[in-house]
Amino acid sequence: MIKIQGLVGGYSSEKPIINGIDLHIEKGEFFALLGPNGSGKTTLFKLVTGQLPVLEGELLLTNHPISYYSKLEKAKKVAVLTQEIQISFDYTVEEIISLGRYPHQTGFLKSLSTKDKTIMREVMQLTNTEKYKDKQFRNLSGGEKQRVLLAKALTQEPEILLLDEPTNHLDIKHTFQMLDLIKEWQRTRSLTVFAILHDLNIASLYADRLALLHGGKFLEVGDSETLRKEEQLAKVYEVLIKAESHPVVPKPQLLMTPGNVEKEKVVAFSENFSFYQDEEYVHIKSSAPLRTISNGVVGEGIKWHKHFCNFHVSKTYHCNDPINDIQQWLTERSIPHEQTVGMMTAVQLSDVVVQKEKIEDLELMAVVTAGVGNAVDITKTALKQIPVTIGTINIMLFIHAHLTDGALVNGLLSAVEAKTKAMHDLQIMDPQTNTLATGTSTDAMVLAVTQHGEPTPYAGSGTLIGKGIGHIVYKAVTEAILTYQKRVGLNA
Structure with missing residues (x-):
């Protein structure tokens, strides 16, 4: 579904940020990209979305380079949800979500068909955004806006969903609701998900595979068990990390230890x-x-x-x-x-x-x-x-x-x-x-x-x-x- 070979790219040809990455993401897979700030996550994401040019190597979507697709064809295949939630115009929520059907509309006037409206209604119900449909997008909270933009992305009925730290503006409840919904679409519709996630524990729970990016290169690509390598994580994040097992699901969860931990005053055992x-x-x-x-x-x-x-x-x-x-x-x-x-x-x-x-x-x-x-x-x-x-x-x-x-x-x-x-x-x-x-x-x-x-x-x-x-x-x-x-x- 997404195939990357020898990828080199960045903002300057003289000093590329991504230096020779190989990756193959299968159809229907949830793949998470991890790494600290400055590791190259956003640059790689922009290379995959076509926002930055590929300097060397190959980047294929369903066996074709990104440049092979017109903007409309790419919009039918790929939906993007970023952490940026700014909309230039004053649209209602329903109008924002309707934009997701644009690539599928035909005719000169590009009007919404009965099928378009049915899909919009189903997605709004699933994302719990139907109650906002007549509200102005600008009047919503950050978390509500993010859910609306997810609804817009899913309304596109994409084969590939690209997520750039999509839960940044969400509380715990809505983070899990959003990712549960995405996992359900992955399972029932073979949706391929490529996500930048900053929360290692969330990545462990939801990703089928993940990659640890450091200095523009992959240190390792594997399943969630990769996150049990404490020394490697400590090297990348420069924080003392302890991997523990989740008590309900067979996935690791990570505990970070601050460097300024105050040691408890030692009390004589007999007086404790x-x-x-x-x-x-x-x-x-x-x-x-x-x-x-x-x-x-x-x-x-x-x-x-x-x-x-x-x-x-x-x-x-x-x-x-x-x-x-x-x-x-x-x-x-x-x-x-x-x-x-x-x-x-x-x-x-x-x-x-x-x-x-x-x-x-x-x-x-x-x-x-x-x-x-x-x-x-x-x-x-x-x-x-x-x-x-x-x-x-x-x-x-x-x-x-x-x-x-x-x-x-x-x-x-x-x-x-x-x-x-x-x-x-x-x-x-x-x-x-x-x-x-x-x-x-x-x-x-x-x-x-x-x-x-x-x-x-x-x-x-x-x-x-x-x-x-x-x-x-x-x-x-x-x-x-x-x-x-x-x-x-x-x-x-």
Whole structure:
């Protein structure tokens, strides 16, 4: 559909900006052009649209040079939407959109046919611009104008849509609405899209392929996985970039780190936490956000949190909507649920165990409640869904260390191993299988680290951190289970 070979061009033949680019964009493909200001994106765009002359090489649209097409033929084939939204004359929105049908009109007077009006009406409905049709274009907001110009472009029924940073004037909602609509036309009408996008995350979500332009040349052309190359992106954009996976779609999303990040004041680990406890909940608050990995009811995954809460519920509590319940309880106590890891337990909170350890320079704290009435041997239990009951070993583990995400997972595994060993040594049995239990059916855990000190990628059983985790979790879980057994009248 678009074929570029050895392309050289720019504003001056003596110093071209684009220096030997090869590219092939297939029919029905969404291709995004990325790069910082000055990389040559706009120059390449103007070469493709014919606004600048090609000095060397070849640029073909559907196997023909741009010069092969008359202006009218090119307008039937290609629509252009730029970030410039100035219109010289005072047209209504409907008049602006009607201009998109001009290449398809016949006759001397070029009047709108029934087909033209039908297409205009369909596109205005799709772009949500019909309500503006009688308004003067100049009276619209920047975002509304951009949607009108998109409607004009789509009304052309082009084979190729060229976009130059089309979402610059749009808020988040309308950015996604516009690109969703373009993707739908790409899918249903085999529309070929060639877009300059400045937002790397948007490009990752919408482009089938993308190119990274730097100094007038392509550093790389590929799919969205190209954006996982952090060192290459940092070189091009001169910003520290971290690639993460989107939680819903299998695409990378990029996090930029400013160069003037103010480091949190280092507070002594022993002074970093405030602790509140009553019959209804336990609340540990950190003076600074901690990097966490958790399977808590609220705050699951790998995130940052300042609040850690364990709520008491009755043994007859029905888990219809535990997330909403905990969020409501947090709100009632003026604790922001967005910054909180929240758990629940039927164990009496007066039995909570708090263990603190210092091993060489490593400081740890474990806060544990344990009930083992629903203990389960995960290797022997019947392969069917078991109704959720409240028993639960809840572990909150805090460490004064700097762990990578991989080390967080390592640390969580170390804690699980220690919990299971404590249960085995205490001979906790699965009542259904009469075998040693490995946990309970509703265990919850959070590992939270201060992220101070040198980063470490490991926290397994062969490391000091892993051994520290195993030591403190084993002690705390053992004490919590013994306390629970004493309360319910069982022999340790």
